[in-house]
Amino acid sequence: MSEVYFSNLRASSDREKTVEKVSRLFKRAKLADAITDRDLVAIKLHFGESGNTAFLRPQLVQRVVELVEAEGGRPFLTDSNTLYVGSRSNAVDHLWTAARHGFTYPVVNAPVVIADGLKGNSQVEVDINQKHCRTAKIGAAAMEASAVMCVTHLKGHMMTGFGGAMKNLGMGFGSRAGKLEMHSGMRPKVNESVCRGCGNCASHCPGNAIQVKERKSVINEKKCIGCGECLVVCQFAAMEPSDWTMDTTALQEKVVEYCYAITKGRKEKFGYITFIMDVSPYCDCASWSDVGIVPNVGILASKDIVSIDQASADLVNKQMGARESALTGAMKPGEDKFRNLYDFDWHGQLEYAEKLGLGERDYKLIQVK
Ligand code: SF4
Ligand code: SF4
Numbered sequence: 001m002s003e004v005y006f007s008n009l010r011a012s013s014d015r016e017k018t019v020e021k022v023s024r025l026f027k028r029a030k031l032a033d034a035i036t037d038r039d040l041v042a043i044k045l046h047f048g049e050s051g052n053t054a055f056l057r058p059q060l061v062q063r064v065v066e067l068v069e070a071e072g073g074r075p076f077l078t079d080s081n082t083l084y085v086g087s088r089s090n091a092v093d094h095l096w097t098a099a100r101h102g103f104t105y106p107v108v109n110a111p112v113v114i115a116d117g118l119k120g121n122s123q124v125e126v127d128i129n130q131k132h133c134r135t136a137k138i139g140a141a142a143m144e145a146s147a148v149m150c151v152t153h154l155k156g157h158m159m160t161g162f163g164g165a166m167k168n169l170g171m172g173f174g175s176r177a178g179k180l181e182m183h184s185g186m187r188p189k190v191n192e193s194v195c196r197g198c199g200n201c202a203s204h205c206p207g208n209a210i211q212v213k214e215r216k217s218v219i220n221e222k223k224c225i226g227c228g229e230c231l232v233v234c235q236f237a238a239m240e241p242s243d244w245t246m247d248t249t250a251l252q253e254k255v256v257e258y259c260y261a262i263t264k265g266r267k268e269k270f271g272y273i274t275f276i277m278d279v280s281p282y283c284d285c286a287s288w289s290d291v292g293i294v295p296n297v298g299i300l301a302s303k304d305i306v307s308i309d310q311a312s313a314d315l316v317n318k319q320m321g322a323r324e325s326a327l328t329g330a331m332k333p334g335e336d337k338f339r340n341l342y343d344f345d346w347h348g349q350l351e352y353a354e355k356l357g358l359g360e361r362d363y364k365l366i367q368v369k
Contacts, residue, residue, distance in 0.1 A: 001362045002304035004311040005029045007369070009277065009296050019063040021299055021368070022273065026067045028368050029301035031271030034147045037072035039269075042145035043110070044168060045077055046153060047098040050087035051287035054280040056153045058102035064151055064273065065110045073147065077103055077112045079172055080139040081120040082285065083179040084204045084229030091118045115139025120176030126261040130356070132254045136261030137178035143262070147269040150305070154274050154312050156281040156293065156326075158231050159186075159241075159251050161338040161346025162316070163283050164309035165272045166353060170258035182254040183228045187242040190217045195238035201230035232285050248342075252349035259305060260356045267358075272308045274300045276315055281326040281341050293327050293337050294319035306359030310350055313338065 005028045007021040014020075026032070035041055043064055048055030061077065068075040077098070081089055088094040091114040098104075098112050105111070116122050116139035124143040125135045142148065150169045157163040160171075174182055197215030209223035210230060217238065219230075228251070230239045241247035263270055276297035280289050297315050302308040316338070321331035330340035338346050350361050 001364050002302060002307035002360050003029070003366055004300055004302040004304070004307050004363045005366050005368050006298055006300050006311070007367070008298040018299070019060060022060060022063045023067060024368050025273065025299055025301035026064070028366070029271070029303065031149065031273070031301060031303070032071045033303070034149070034269050034271045035068060035071040035073040039073045039146035040144070041068045041073035041075045042078045042115070042142060042148045043068065043075050044142070044148055044150045044172060045079055046168060046172060046284045047079060047088065047094070047103055048101050048284045049287045050097050050100070052284050052289050054153065054155065054278040054289035055101060055284045056151065056275055058107045060275065061103070061151060062108045064149055065108055068149060075110045077108060077110055078115045078141055080116040080142070080175060081114060083176060083183070083227045084206055084233065086204055086285070086287070090120070113141050115141040115173060116175040123175035123177060126264060128257060128261045128264065130257045130260065132250060133181060133257045136258045137175045137181065138258070138262055139173050139175050142173040150270060150272045152272070152274040153278070153284060154276045154316070155279055155283060156338055156341045157283050158342055159228055159248050160255060160349060161342055161344065162313055164312050165274055165305045166255055166259050166309055166349060169262055169305065170255035173262055174258055178258065180225060180227060182251060182258065184226045185250055186226045186228045186247045187221070187224070188219060188228065188230050188239050189242050190219060191238050191240055192216050194236055196236055200233050200235070201239060204229055204233045232283055233287070235286070235288060248344045249348050252346070253352050256349055256353045256356060256358065259353065259358055263305070263358065270303070270305070272302050272305055274308055274312050276300070276312055279316060291322060291325050293322055293325045293341070295322065304359035304363070306350055306353045306361055307363035310361045311363050311365055313346070
């Protein structure tokens, strides 16, 4: 059974401020064990799409930078480019977006490196021979880093139910080709009764596969590359997978296989910190942020990626649902909030990750004051 350390966000004194809790969690979870002197340490983040405000505050990340430096590590903040056309689809736009969101030297005291380079083609292929992927295409900086601190903002996600550490690491570090591979096979369809013809999907579509005709979105199936981004960017939920169960199960498992590739042969060089605050129903890839589906819960730290994701989901589902939120039910503590948001089973990713030896679903939650 793996250990997951947890602090809530209550504070009534200087000692209880959130950044101090980050330090205590880092120490109690022994995340420093992953770092040796002069290691290049990737701090894996999501800098947030332009317009999103739910992404992690840079001040929290700055504390992680300090902790890594104190262990002799050389930290850098990083993520890979997106597949869809947005504010992070190449390194120039991505760096500008990160800077506009406060991830700059004066705030975080560390450089930002885009893991898969200028146009998302700088990648390392890792042989894995798994059920879905023979190789995984990972942003080169992720594989060249000596250690990784995966710092995650927990939220809902249309294709994986929730976006936790595995989503952050596996999908996030995929290069452009890797992200395409993870999404491939997904076939979106338009729910015309809901579509408002706003054109947001068309302007984000990397395949130029969408046109708006008579105020309804129309997909050209020959051009569609199955990236799934139209599902993420449609704020009216008018885009749906053709087959929810098949599409979401395969994508969850591919994300796990990418985590397997990234950590292969070096699991001890990874540490995980997850913030359960501003739990938006949508990914930080959306150019907006909805209110949290539950109250802010706390911070988790662990060496086990499966345990920290299981604990994160459990802690969210233990809460009372927020009334003025995207939830349409599952308001009582113990009811599955993510299943209410997205009607498919999200547990498969955790089961598959355990099967591949990434970690354990059984965990011991240890409170840290
Ligand atoms: S983003 Fe959604 S509502 Fe807007 S055109 Fe596309 S499918 Fe329709
Ligand atoms: S229509 Fe196809 S290519 Fe375009 S965003 Fe949707 S899934 Fe991606």
